[in-house]
Amino acid sequence: MNANNINNNPISTDVVKYVAELSRLSLDEKDTITFQHQLARILEYIAQLNEVDTDSTPPTTHVLPTMKDVFREDVPGGSLSQKEALDAAPDSVRGFFRVPRVI
């Protein structure tokens, strides 16, 4: 379609950039090419599933088709302490996680 697709890559650089934007990732041109190739290889790998004949296999949404209806009772259990909750965060203040301004 465009110059990015000279290798017949099923993933265009535009798609890579779009996905990166949705994921709030900033990629330079070099990264974009790298991920373009990696994503293409992943798709290729997954595409092998197309070789399986699934005509007689009913659709499923889960890998454990016989396991269903798993609930827990509405009983409060333990939570972490504020300190434990915040310990792993890169930045926190007065009990809050602090992040770059997002609005």
Added chain:
Amino acid sequence: MPMNGAGRQQSQQFVVLGESLKTGESMDKKGKYETVVGLEVHVQLATKTKVFCSCSTRFGAEPNTQVCPVCLGQPGVLPVLNKEAFMCSLKIAIALGCDIQESMKFDRKNYYYPDLPKNYQISQFDMPLAYAGEVRITLEDGQEKRIGITRAHMEEDAGKLIHDPGGMCSYVDLNRTGTPLLEIVSEPEIRSPEEAHEYLVALKRIIKYLGVSDCNMAEGSLRCDANISLREKGRSKLGSKVEIKNMNSFKAVRDALFYEEERQAEVLDEGGTIKQETRLWDEEKNVTSSMRAKEESHDYRYFPEPDLVPFDISPHLVQKIRDNLPELPAARRERFKKKYNLDWYDVGVLTSEKEIADFFESVTVLTEPRSACNWIKGEIMMHMNERSAGIFELNIEPGYLAKIICMVRDGIISNLAAKDVLRECIERGKDPADIVEQKGLLQVSDKGELELIVDEVITVNEKTVNDLKNGKENALGFLIGQVMRKTKGKANPKLTGEILRKKIKG
């Protein structure tokens, strides 16, 4: 992001348009366009714990003290569905007359925002709990209108962000993350801001009757986003819709829709097109402004949540819940009308909140429904408004109100004194009989005592007495008032009137 930049420019343009509307320059748009509104309501379910973990859902705790590895999205954890959250959702869906699905599953809705530590929200996409329900609303002209419910699905709430005004940071409290929500999506069958308001009132009433959410909009336990578009009358194709967020009360929903209705009409009239986008309601400025271009549904990259197994919902369970639902507002209105022989207006007032209807029924055990109704819609509701309190927060037992009503009926206290007794009851929580005794409010029904006071009043009001003699009937009211004044409201008004009439007219 570039999208935000564009949005900001646009929002300024729209603010200007909005201002020109207020000056009355705009033409009458009402006739030309039809407004189409659909509402998405998020209801927080009144469970003790979160939807997929056992953290407490209590409102108002210190930030980040009701979190655990599951709701913080730490690697390797497993969410497990809260049974009570499922049952609450099922009750609402059944009460709304929805088709409950035989099986449902959860999906991941992917988006990147710090209110959601996992970078996805567990929600339901193509196999939700329920489809196709309805809410019935009453229009201004008294007609009933059915608003369809498209679907109802379960999901988890996100955390709360606090933005530093003017600063470089946002602060994140994840206590709310994982609170169970039921999202209820209406069909685009709402045709005006008023209908939207009525729909919300009716929906909230049903949910409150079920007792599965406190529906407190100020605390965020009921939230509403609105989709609104305009189309020329007679056309069936929908115009591009705008989603409005950030409305914190039913009134805000109505106001925002009014504003947006006008704004879109203005844009269309000038030959412009409506951009599909999300806009935020600004309560102080009374305008909506562009937040972001609407992300298409597939941008969320929904896929099945592998950590939660699917759920089968048996028709047997659905029937059992249906059979055990509490009486819903519509049924209660019908019953009140028949059983207590009240008019529709009064029935509407009494059933407007489940608590008011319950209170009324407790009072009527001991007294006449008509008086109970009058006292509740008058004095009791005045006290509720004065204090912005629910009926049971007034701390007056239904039995106490019944006692007051009976004392008036039996001529023990006057209507006026009864109002004082009620206030005292509410303020001090005392038994009305004790208040009457302590404050000496017992009505004077002793004929001899009243005659003495009537004589005094007749002596000093010669002119009015003559008026009454000459047939001016309203003079009687004045004289009764004078007797009341002398007795500090304790004179039995009926008896006083009789005595006055007899003494003056013979």
